[in-house]
Amino acid sequence: MTTTDTSRSLPLPPGSFGWPIIGETISFLRDRDFNQKRQKKYGSVYRSHIFGQPTVMLSGSEANRFLFTHDNSYFAATWPYSTRTLLGSLSLATQSGTLHQQRRRLMAQAFVPKALAGYLPRMEKITHQYLAKWEEWGEMTWYPQLRNYTFDIASILLIGTETGSETAALSQIFQTWTEGLFSIPLNLPWSRFGKAMRCRQLLLDKIEEIVRRRQQENTPRNDALGLLLEARDEEGNGLTLEELKDQVLLLLFAGHETVTSSLASLCLLLAQHPEAIAKLREEQQQVGCSDSLTMDLFKQMTYLEQVVKEVLRKVPPVGGGFRRVVNSCEFNDYRIPEGWMILYQINQTHQDEAVYPHPEEFDPDRFGADRAEDKQKPFSFVPFGGGVRECLGKAFALLVMRVFATHLVRNYRWELLPDQDLELVTVPTPHPRDGLRVRFRRRD
Numbered sequence: 001m002t003t004t005d006t007s008r009s010l011p012l013p014p015g016s017f018g019w020p021i022i023g024e025t026i027s028f029l030r031d032r033d034f035n036q037k038r039q040k041k042y043g044s045v046y047r048s049h050i051f052g053q054p055t056v057m058l059s060g061s062e063a064n065r066f067l068f069t070h071d072n073s074y075f076a077a078t079w080p081y082s083t084r085t086l087l088g089s090l091s092l093a094t095q096s097g098t099l100h101q102q103r104r105r106l107m108a109q110a111f112v113p114k115a116l117a118g119y120l121p122r123m124e125k126i127t128h129q130y131l132a133k134w135e136e137w138g139e140m141t142w143y144p145q146l147r148n149y150t151f152d153i154a155s156i157l158l159i160g161t162e163t164g165s166e167t168a169a170l171s172q173i174f175q176t177w178t179e180g181l182f183s184i185p186l187n188l189p190w191s192r193f194g195k196a197m198r199c200r201q202l203l204l205d206k207i208e209e210i211v212r213r214r215q216q217e218n219t220p221r222n223d224a225l226g227l228l229l230e231a232r233d234e235e236g237n238g239l240t241l242e243e244l245k246d247q248v249l250l251l252l253f254a255g256h257e258t259v260t261s262s263l264a265s266l267c268l269l270l271a272q273h274p275e276a277i278a279k280l281r282e283e284q285q286q287v288g289c290s291d292s293l294t295m296d297l298f299k300q301m302t303y304l305e306q307v308v309k310e311v312l313r314k315v316p317p318v319g320g321g322f323r324r325v326v327n328s329c330e331f332n333d334y335r336i337p338e339g340w341m342i343l344y345q346i347n348q349t350h351q352d353e354a355v356y357p358h359p360e361e362f363d364p365d366r367f368g369a370d371r372a373e374d375k376q377k378p379f380s381f382v383p384f385g386g387g388v389r390e391c392l393g394k395a396f397a398l399l400v401m402r403v404f405a406t407h408l409v410r411n412y413r414w415e416l417l418p419d420q421d422l423e424l425v426t427v428p429t430p431h432p433r434d435g436l437r438v439r440f441r442r443r444d
């Protein structure tokens with residue numbers, strides 16, 4: 001698995017480049033079974049042509065290990081043009097090498113255990129407010145509500161916005177911006193990408209307002225924006241306003257869209273598996289239902305941990321990740337040429353029958369200590385990616401999921417309303433087509 005002279009004579013992975021220029025982009029975006037079909041035909045390493053680039057698709061624990069241990073030597077960060085442009089060139093997700101590592105170290109401080117414990121009381125407060133509001137409504141389409149909830153959490157805790165109108169307005173603009181992330185990059189007034197580009201500017205203007213307001217404050221705050229504002233390089237220079245805006249945009253996006261998807265899947269899968277809800281409630285009784293949650297209390301909730309993992313295995317909010325090949329290399333006796341793109345596939349990795357028997361079943365017990373299916377092979381459970389680019393907000397995301405699930409199962413009941421389409425739309429992140437319509441009540 002190295003770059004050698006012999007690798008030049010190795011064949012390219014099997015597959016098809018599809019149509020000239022557009023390649024297989026349209027079926028990649030529209031066909032839910034795109035990967036499954038091709039994997040069946042070609043195996044776990046195959047080639048395609050998406051977003052204007054020849055691309056090698058990789059899946060499975062071995063492939064993940066190969067990718068994650070060679071980031072920065074064979075591979076560098078990249079995203080399709082639409083994503084890259086909408087995120088901005090100064091965003092952590094598009095930075096590589098030393099600059100990436102330096103920025104990552106800095107931003108990671110907002111997610112260390114002490115910082116997380118500090119977020120917990122406000123996270124619980126926001127959770128209670130939303131749950132009480134939903135109880136009052138009785139019936140609702142949950143997915144857009146979950147998005148407002150996670151957006152409040154991300155923006156209030158990470159960048160210190162006020163609740164209410166400020167976050168609601170931002171959240172709306174975000175939705176249109178997000179819809180353009182994986183789109184054909186035609187910058188026209190009516191196209192998805194064009195609309196998203198206009199929203200990027202609106203978001204950046206709003207973020208600039210927030211940043212300038214924070215720069216006027218005398219006492220520094222210990223949230224993610226506070227750390228970015230305080231950061232200095234060796235020469236004592238702070239981040240430019242342009243970089244601050246791109247980094248905040250990334251945190252807000254990464255911090256809410258993926259979590260919304262994970263919570264929607266949690267609510268849906270639990271509604272379909274009342275036996276899992278019963279076990280969660282039993283566990284809550286065992287640990288003792290104290291009013292305020294603590295990080296220590298979560299350590300005792302092992303079944304909750306299993307449920308969260310199974311939700312992320314079954315419906316990973318991020319289906320995969322892109323890389324650019326900066327040095328030709330070989331994998332599984334195939335040549336991977338410089339200049340191509342790689343897409344590692346989380347979704348397909350989690351469907352590997354050799355690791356997860358009956359992968360289509362929702363079975364939290366597969367993560368119990370006696371089965372621990374994910375521990376058999378490294379990198380077979382990768383909802384947060386791995387290596388030097390592993391999700392920066394992993395601990396934050398897991399905390400939101402735990403806080404939300406705990407208060408939800410302790411105090412509420414919810415049922416799926418009839419006549420709705422629960423099929424998952426996968427772009428930009430998986431969610432039920434009709435938005436998850438439920439009846440929501442307090443438990444007796």
Ligand code: HEM
Pocket residue numbers: 092093094104158250251254255256258259262316317318320321322382383384385386388389390391392393394396397398
């Ligand atoms: C369940 C929720 C989440 C999932 C499944 C998830 C998943 C991922 C994945 C798979 C990656 C790696 C992509 C790659 O390999 O290129 C990633 C990167 C990232 N995530 Fe998350 N994420 C979640 C929540 C969050 C949250 C809450 C935040 C921030 C508050 C966050 C911030 C980031 C950032 C900044 C990166 C880029 C890291 C880098 O390039 O060094 N994520 N996430």
